[in-house]
Amino acid sequence: MRIGIYTRGMEEDQLTEVQMLMDELARHRITPVIYRPFYEQIRERVRVPEPVEQFETFYDLDEQIDCFISLGGDGTLLDTVTLVRDKKIPILGINFGRLGFLAGIGKEELRTAVASLINRTYVLDRRSLIHLDSDEPLFGEVPYALNEFAIHKKDTSPMIKIHTYLNGAFLNTYWADGLIVSTATGSTGYNLSCGGPVIFPDAANFVITPVAPHNLNVRPIVVPDHNIISFEIEGRSDQFICVLDSRKEIVSRQVQLAVKKESFSINLLRLNENNFLQTLRNKLSWGLDKRN
Numbered sequence: 001m002r003i004g005i006y007t008r009g010m011e012e013d014q015l016t017e018v019q020m021l022m023d024e025l026a027r028h029r030i031t032p033v034i035y036r037p038f039y040e041q042i043r044e045r046v047r048v049p050e051p052v053e054q055f056e057t058f059y060d061l062d063e064q065i066d067c068f069i070s071l072g073g074d075g076t077l078l079d080t081v082t083l084v085r086d087k088k089i090p091i092l093g094i095n096f097g098r099l100g101f102l103a104g105i106g107k108e109e110l111r112t113a114v115a116s117l118i119n120r121t122y123v124l125d126r127r128s129l130i131h132l133d134s135d136e137p138l139f140g141e142v143p144y145a146l147n148e149f150a151i152h153k154k155d156t157s158p159m160i161k162i163h164t165y166l167n168g169a170f171l172n173t174y175w176a177d178g179l180i181v182s183t184a185t186g187s188t189g190y191n192l193s194c195g196g197p198v199i200f201p202d203a204a205n206f207v208i209t210p211v212a213p214h215n216l217n218v219r220p221i222v223v224p225d226h227n228i229i230s231f232e233i234e235g236r237s238d239q240f241i242c243v244l245d246s247r248k249e250i251v252s253r254q255v256q257l258a259v260k261k262e263s264f265s266i267n268l269l270r271l272n273e274n275n276f277l278q279t280l281r282n283k284l285s286w287g288l289d290k291r292n
Helices: 012-027 036-042 074-084 107-119 276-284
Strands: 002-006 031-035 053-055 067-072 091-095 122-134 148-153 160-166 169-176 178-183 205-211 221-224 229-234 239-244 247-252 257-271
Touching (some): 002 074, 012 107, 067 074, 074 091, 091 107, 107 257, 122 178, 122 239, 160 178, 169 178, 169 205
Parallel strands (some): 002 031, 002 067, 031 053, 091 257
Antiparallel strands (some): 122 257, 148 239, 160 169, 160 229, 205 221
């Protein structure tokens, strides 16, 4: 069995859990395929089972990797998505961060997680992605996101006008600081913090949510994800910010943008006893009111 391991980096006090993971992999004779900068960070401080393989980019990976383990928070898992791309390698998120809707398995569950991989007692969640089309090259070879696409005004410039269309039919002009188009998976991210609804991950929907809209009667709207959503931007500034998950580019307001459902999906792994309702209750402290 070969398991990829990716992280942005580890703090000194997290190396104990990293050693625990490596010991579990060695005990089960699993070959680790480790992100090269991470391996360089830990090679003198953590015992790594042999043989060890390394990778640095998407092109170093093959479909013979059984699973990817993401060590960090949700941002780390989003990085992992850009590495795996369409290779259909499932991803298991171990939460070394804070909130962790995507990386929902606690680091105290490392042994349980590895045992689930060995025994194949996990649940596979298929998550759809959002794809960006534009009339100029943006975001290189990964013009897609797991959580959201967003348009945002640049720095302290005045609000922008975002003319928005569904399959070419006019929807609305948003006078706002920006606009989010979230996947169902991303509904608990930026969308939620801007007042958008929580959507179950297996719902076939996008959520369009304005950021600080000038008109108070403008509200988030849920649309089926088979729609193509296109935009035209107006504003006093010649540029604005275009975002896919944690990646951003500065673009001119003349650019033509449209988003749609990506042609492939990402597979996330979770333990049998963990489900979306449990994650909502734990992360948002639902049902913990003292009056209950």
